Amino acid sequence: MRTPAIFVAPARPSREVYFANAAHGLPSAPVLQALQDYLVEEAEWGAAQAAQRHETQLAEAYAAAARLIGADVDEVAFLESGNRALQALILSLRLEPGDHVLVDRSCWGGTLGMLADLPGVVVDVMPADANGRVDVSATAAMVHPATRCILLTWCPATSGIVNPAQAVGALARNIGVPFLIDACQMLGQRPVDVRALGCHGLAASGRKWLRGPRGTALLYVERDFLTAHPAFMADQIGRPRSDARMHEPGEANQAGRMALGVAIQAALTVGLEAIAERLAALSGHLRAGLSALPGVTMMESGEDLSAIVAFRIAGIPDAQVMADLARRGIRIGVLEKAHAPIDMAARELDTVLRAAPQVYTSEHDVDALVQAVADLAVMA
Structure with missing residues (x-):
């Protein structure tokens, strides 16, 4: 790959021949350095002052995240995990008893558990073809009158299949329901364009293919969807936010966010x-x-x-x-x-x-x- 080796090689040589990258990609030297440097600054200056000293770099991290997925900067936020980001999207729908949610059969167990905890919400599983991919035509034929959302796992964790996200997005538009994507195993593997996908929300872990720190994730919320479905439990002090960052907790791992920004910028550079x-x-x-x-x-x-x-x-x-x-x-x-x-x-x-x-x-x-x-x- 014709790119600076510092962005490609792990910061530290692995002690093993490492193929566990779908769980955790090994960070590059710039990512590890950003994480360490910020923690040192917090120790020397205190958390509030360290955050003020890095406002510009953090803004650059959000801008890089937006470029990575083809979004506007007010449509992206950083959270603690991919599943927490999906939870933010799902809770913002304020589903009621009797509402139906369409999921693919590879849906992550934690996400299914979250949906099961919503009283009276019905989970319908989209049909799959012989390879296990979502069968969009068969799914269109089984849409329920009370279907309120389609939640797609773009790239499952249990196999190498890739679900037809763009076609599922077209189906969601045809039936007039929000389309949410679990991109935890896709973002960082391949190019992602949220406009082409037609999704209203997308969540992805930072520690997998982006090679960011653990405890970080990227959340995308389409602007009109955000207006219609604000954060279920906003956690801001003073003036409430109107952008996607209304989903962020007031207390956060700023060092992780800074390092995730560096990881995203590295992916864009490569x-x-x-x-x-x-x-x-x-x-x-x-x-x-x-x-x-x-x-x-x-x-x-x-x-x-x-x-x-x-x-x-x-x-x-x-x-x-x-x-x-x-x-x-x-x-x-x-x-x-x-x-x-x-x-x-x-x-x-x-x-x-x-x-x-x-x-x-x-x-x-x-x-x-x-x-x-x-x-x-x-x-x-």
């Missing part, structure tokens, strides 16, 4: 098209290697796949595979049924293995993982 091309090449190389191994089953199918690679080894429990690979110095992840209960039940899975390369992953790393999986499969 270029989302270049990132997407690199991730597609690495994940394609990994899928080709794993799918050629006897005893290994790929747990995803379809032409458009993300950098999340899901697989299993026949005869070995997934948790044991992860542990065996860790002993060989290779880190992957295991997703359990609770993480995406509808999707996992549909595929009759209790767990699934997940490996995800990042821009700093080398072809040698990919080959090392494939060889290690091959060795384990032979012993099964």
Whole structure:
């Protein structure tokens, strides 16, 4: 990739061959430095003074976030997690008993739990095609008269499928309901344009593909939607905000926000098209290697796949595979049924293995993982 290496390489060399990037991308040196420097300033000046000293940089972080997703700066906010950002959007709808919400079958378990806590709200699951992607035509035929919202997981955590977000957005406009997107596993992988998507709200974690700090997230709220659906529990002192930042808590991790801004600016510097091309090449190389191994089953199918690679080894429990690979110095992840209960039940899975390369992953790393999986499969 033709870009300054400082934005691509992790700040510290990983102690393992690292494929747990769908859970946490390793930060670059500028991100780690921004986090450390701000914490030092808070220790020396106090939180209030440190925030004042960095007002310009924080404003630049919001501006970078807006550029990243094709929004206006008054439509973006920083929160503590992707699920907290989704919660802010859902609660702002002020759903009532009898209202229906359409979700995809890969909906995150925490989001389903949040919806289940809303009294009387009915969750309808959009039909899926043979690959597990949302079937938009079938979904259009099952829309309920009381459907009040469509909530889409753009890129699931449990497989590499990519849901047709733009087509689902068109359906939402046709039936006249808000369209909200969980982009936690997409933002930072590929270019995102909220105008083209036609979404009213979008939430994404900072610690995954953007390689920001844990405890950070980006929230987008379309301006007209924000006016019609203000924050459910605004937490500001004095004059209330009228922009998307009305969803932000009054007490926040300012160091994390500053570092997230640096991570976003780094992604813009590298270029989302270049990132997407690199991730597609690495994940394609990994899928080709794993799918050629006897005893290994790929747990995803379809032409458009993300950098999340899901697989299993026949005869070995997934948790044991992860542990065996860790002993060989290779880190992957295991997703359990609770993480995406509808999707996992549909595929009759209790767990699934997940490996995800990042821009700093080398072809040698990919080959090392494939060889290690091959060795384990032979012993099964």
